[in-house]
Amino acid sequence: MTSDTPLLQLKGINKSFGAVHVLHDVDLSVWSGQVTALVGDNGAGKSTLIKGVAGIYSFDSGEYYFEGRAASVSDPKDANALGIEVVYQDLALCDNLDVVHNMFLGREETRFATLDEIEMEKRATDTLKSLSVRTLKSVRQQVSSLSGGQRQTVAIARAVLWNSKMVILDEPTAALGVAQTEQVLNLVRRLADSGLGVILISHNMNDVMQVADNVACLYLGRMAAQVRIADVNHSSIVELITTGRSGEIGIQADDVMAGGVA
Amino acid sequence: MSAHQTTDVDIPEAGDRGGIGRAVGDYFTRVKGGDVGSLPAVLGLIVLFLLFTALKPETFFSFFNFANLLNQSAAIIVLAMGLVFVLLLGEIDLSAGFTAGTSAAVLAVALSSWGMAWPVALVIGLLTGTVIGLFIGVLVARLGIPSFVVTLAMFLALQGVMLLIIGEGGTIRLRSDVLLAIMNQNMPLWAGWLMWAVLVLGYALVSWRAISGRRKAGLKATATSVWLAKSLSLAVMMGVLVYVLNQQRQIVRPGKESCPAVGDAPIGCIPVIEGVPWAVLVVIVLVVGLTFVLGRTSFGRHVYSVGGNAEASRRAGINVKRIRIYCFMIGSTLAAVAGVLLASRDNSVSPTTGGAQTLLFAVGAAVIGGTSLFGGKGRVLDAVIGGLVIAVIANGLPLITQQSGIQFVVTGLVLLVAASVDAISRKRSGSG
Numbered sequence: 001m002t003s004d005t006p007l008l009q010l011k012g013i014n015k016s017f018g019a020v021h022v023l024h025d026v027d028l029s030v031w032s033g034q035v036t037a038l039v040g041d042n043g044a045g046k047s048t049l050i051k052g053v054a055g056i057y058s059f060d061s062g063e064y065y066f067e068g069r070a071a072s073v074s075d076p077k078d079a080n081a082l083g084i085e086v087v088y089q090d091l092a093l094c095d096n097l098d099v100v101h102n103m104f105l106g107r108e109e110t111r112f113a114t115l116d117e118i119e120m121e122k123r124a125t126d127t128l129k130s131l132s133v134r135t136l137k138s139v140r141q142q143v144s145s146l147s148g149g150q151r152q153t154v155a156i157a158r159a160v161l162w163n164s165k166m167v168i169l170d171e172p173t174a175a176l177g178v179a180q181t182e183q184v185l186n187l188v189r190r191l192a193d194s195g196l197g198v199i200l201i202s203h204n205m206n207d208v209m210q211v212a213d214n215v216a217c218l219y220l221g222r223m224a225a226q227v228r229i230a231d232v233n234h235s236s237i238v239e240l241i242t243t244g245r246s247g248e249i250g251i252q253a254d255d256v257m258a259g260g261v262a
Numbered sequence: 263m264s265a266h267q268t269t270d271v272d273i274p275e276a277g278d279r280g281g282i283g284r285a286v287g288d289y290f291t292r293v294k295g296g297d298v299g300s301l302p303a304v305l306g307l308i309v310l311f312l313l314f315t316a317l318k319p320e321t322f323f324s325f326f327n328f329a330n331l332l333n334q335s336a337a338i339i340v341l342a343m344g345l346v347f348v349l350l351l352g353e354i355d356l357s358a359g360f361t362a363g364t365s366a367a368v369l370a371v372a373l374s375s376w377g378m379a380w381p382v383a384l385v386i387g388l389l390t391g392t393v394i395g396l397f398i399g400v401l402v403a404r405l406g407i408p409s410f411v412v413t414l415a416m417f418l419a420l421q422g423v424m425l426l427i428i429g430e431g432g433t434i435r436l437r438s439d440v441l442l443a444i445m446n447q448n449m450p451l452w453a454g455w456l457m458w459a460v461l462v463l464g465y466a467l468v469s470w471r472a473i474s475g476r477r478k479a480g481l482k483a484t485a486t487s488v489w490l491a492k493s494l495s496l497a498v499m500m501g502v503l504v505y506v507l508n509q510q511r512q513i514v515r516p517g518k519e520s521c522p523a524v525g526d527a528p529i530g531c532i533p534v535i536e537g538v539p540w541a542v543l544v545v546i547v548l549v550v551g552l553t554f555v556l557g558r559t560s561f562g563r564h565v566y567s568v569g570g571n572a573e574a575s576r577r578a579g580i581n582v583k584r585i586r587i588y589c590f591m592i593g594s595t596l597a598a599v600a601g602v603l604l605a606s607r608d609n610s611v612s613p614t615t616g617g618a619q620t621l622l623f624a625v626g627a628a629v630i631g632g633t634s635l636f637g638g639k640g641r642v643l644d645a646v647i648g649g650l651v652i653a654v655i656a657n658g659l660p661l662i663t664q665q666s667g668i669q670f671v672v673t674g675l676v677l678l679v680a681a682s683v684d685a686i687s688r689k690r691s692g693s694g
Contacts, residue, residue: 092574094567096638106578114558118479
């Protein structure tokens with residue numbers, strides 16, 4: 001892969017919920033300017049890993065480096081302060097507010113204790129422009145009137161509004177039609193091209209092959225492999241997801257035996 | 263971007279939005295899209311007003327009744343304003359009526375038994391409401407008990423508290439000329455016009471500053487013609503209101519004369535009653551202040567967001583529980599203000615103050631005005647429009663029929679119609 005220091009580097013992450021050991025010695029690296037796809041079957045630990053990165057859970061053990069420095073993230077605000085933003089699958093938008101209000105929700109710009117609508121609208125418009133979003137009629141549209149793809153766009157734009165360095169996208173295309181999926185994938189690619197580190201959680205191998213630079217595959221709470229997308233194909237990723245190995249890459253049988261009973 | 267997207271409109275478009283024609287067109291588009299807002303209430307108000315005027319021209323359509331109607335609606339309107347905050351969260355406060363009564367009782371006791379000066383007693387009365395709201399809010403937000411249950415319990419408990427304070431069947435006189443003046447005295451004529459000028463100029467200036475600020479920033483702004491039309495219609499509407507209220511309301515019959523403003527009054531003269539009731543000023547100040555809080559502050563924005571999507575608000579770092587508690591505190595404090603108005607109107611506090619249909623009228627006022635029962639949609643002004651609708655019904659129906667049964671049925675049906683409009687418009691806008 002690249003020789004640069006990764007933007008985000010996790011080493012030997014472990015996380016248990018009571019007796020259930022969800023993550024076993026997981027390593028993950030995310031580089032600026034690249035899309036890292038995070039794949040794995042349901043229950044493989046993708047959500048737990050992401051929520052740990054975002055500060056919603058804290059990891060039991062392991063090292064967390066951001067921009068090469070050790071970071072301690074135990075609260076979503078810590079992650080935001082580092083420049084990490086998460087776009088959840090349900091988008092977390094308020095239907096009854098407009099696009100600008102949603103993008104600044106909880107972090108409104110104020111002047112003399114009153115909302116600075118002009119500043120917020122300008123920044124929201126600039127951000128959408130920088131992402132080449134041309135599918136919104138007005139930034140003062142209520143979110144309830146937007147299509148699924150437009151909502152996804154607003155949620156992603158909100159994530160990059162804060163000079164963020166890394167954006168985590170949780171299945172952004174899961175509920176979208178063909179044209180809208182295409183739009184959102186283009187947007188994901190542009191995020192990375194503009195220098196952000198992107199983690200893309202997806203169940204859709206076409207999406208992964210189309211936009212990802214590298215793919216990290218979780219299998220039963222272990223990182224089966226993190227490989228460049230050029231080194232794998234559609235079926236080998238599916239193999240990694242379902243069995244944890246594919247030829248030379250992935251968890252070898254004896255590894256599983258060694259740590260299987262945790 | 264791919265070719266098929268080139269037809270999409272680019273986001274920033276220089277220049278203003280279209281003129282009046284465009285603004286009216288946009289409004290109808292919104293209404294068709296399910297966002298009816300206060301439109302049904304305003305239409306209803308006009309229809310009811312014309313109906314009662316046609317049926318009872320001499321009694322309903324008189325200067326005296328007009329002022330009387332505003333006085334009748336003031337307490338309901340203020341109570342409804344408080345409920346708007348609670349309804350915006352998708353919650354309900356069934357105890358608001360008795361919160362009003364209890365606060366008024368505490369106020370009356372503070373004035374008469376404890377002999378306090380009226381400003382101190384007023385603060386204690388209002389704080390009573392705030393504390394009740396804090397209690398309800400903590401139970402709802404922290405313990406997660408549905409507000410319906412908490413406030414139903416408070417509905418009963420506060421009735422009991424009122425009885426304990428006032429004593430069975432008793433009444434406490436409101437011993438404060440200042441507080442009695444709110445519902446029984448009128449502003450001097452010049453003060454009414456001063457209020458008109460401040461309101462109209464204030465609105466015109468503030469909205470113009472917003473427009474010019476947006477233009478300077480290169481953002482779309484309301485067209486000057488639309489701004490002018492809005493400012494002028496506010497000036498005309500408020501002007502008519504002040505003008506009508508500044509007329510002598512007592513009917514001077516032939517052979518009798520009006521009492522002189524100063525000096526000894528001849529026996530049998532007709533007293534002069536003219537001027538804007540002080541209660542109207544109270545309502546206007548509250549509308550302006552609370553509209554500012556809801557529309558222009560982060561807190562207000564968070565109230566809407568929590569009502570629209572509490573989970574999204576929580577993830578955005580908003581302290582959802584605190585917002586909930588504050589809203590119940592604001593609601594109950596406004597209920598206490600309504601209690602002061604009720605006590606001022608009756609000159610006293612009795613165990614029925616804030617009881618009977620007071621609460622249902624207030625909920626009806628908020629909902630009829632266009633505040634959604636599902637949360638996230640509503641304005642303080644809705645409470646005023648809805649409150650006027652309720653007051654016109656409550657005032658006009660008894661002139662037509664003496665049967666209170668019909669009055670209850672009609673008021674109930676109006677509330678049901680308003681709730682149906684709310685539910686249907688919610689379905690239309692696709693957020694249901």
